[in-house]
C-alpha cells in the first residue's frame with residue numbers, strides 16, 4: 020500500500036522505525052521501493068551526487084522537478100518527498116506556496132521538504148494550508164553552508180541546544196508532518212524526539228529518533244568525494260561497478276563481446292541477395 024504522511028504518524032505512534040533513502044532517478048527509485056523502504060527523498064543532495072556541484076546552493080526548481088518526476092514514476096509504495104531548493108521558499112511565502120505546488124503538480128511529490136526552524140514557521144504554515152504536507156529539516160541545513168561557514172555539528176552548546184528544541188517545536192506547531200534532524204548530538208536528538216508528537220528522521224543524529232535517512236550513493240559507496248562520519252557503507256558498489264566497466268573494456272577490445280547470443284540473426288537468403 021502507498022505510504023503517506025499518515026503512515027509516518029502511525030509508525031511513530033506504534034514505535035516502529037521509519038526508513039528513508041534518497042533517490043534521484045527512476046531505476047534507483049524502483050530498487051529502493053522494491054526493498055520496502057518507507058520513503059524516498061529526492062534530496063537537493065542531487066547537486067553533489069548527480070550534478071557534481073560542491074554544495075546544494077546551485078540546485079534549481081527545474082532540477083528538482085526533472086529528477087522528482089522520474090523518482091515518482093518508479094516509486095509505487097514509498098512516500099516521495101521532494102526537497103525545495105535554495106531560494107525557492109526563502110524569498111516570500113507566496114513563492115514558497117507556488118514552488119511547493121509545482122513540486123506536487125509537476126514533480127508528483129507526496130510531500131515537500133524545506134530547511135529551517137522558527138524562521139520558516141510562517142512558510143510551513145502557508146504551504147500546509149494549501150494541503151501540501153511539509154517535512155521540516157533542522158540542525159545542519161546544507162543550504163545555509165555559507166552562513167554556517169562549513170558543515171558542522173549543530174546544537175552542541177546550551178544556547179544552540181535550546182534553539183534546536185525551539186526550532187523543533189516551531190515546525191511542529193506550524194504543521195510539519197515530520198522533521199529531519201541532521202548532524203545533531205544523539206542525546207539531544209533523543210530529547211527532541213520524546214518532546215515532539217510528529218516523527219523525527221535522523222541523519223547523523225543517533226538511534227534515539229523515529230527514523231533514519233541516508234543518501235543512497237553514500238551507503239552504497241558510489242559517491243566518493245567525501246564520507247561523513249555518520250555514513251555506514253552497506254555495500255561497496257563503486258568497486259563492483261569499476262570492475263564491470265573494466266571487464267567490458269577488456270572484452271570489447273579482445274572481440275569477446277558481443278558474443279553470438281547478443282546479436283540479431285538474419286536469413287542467409289537476404290544477405291546473399293545484397294551482393
Ligand code: KIV
Pocket residue numbers: 041060061062063064065102156199201222232234
Ligand atoms: O538533500 C538531502 O539528501 C537531504 C538529506 C541529507 C536529509 O536533505
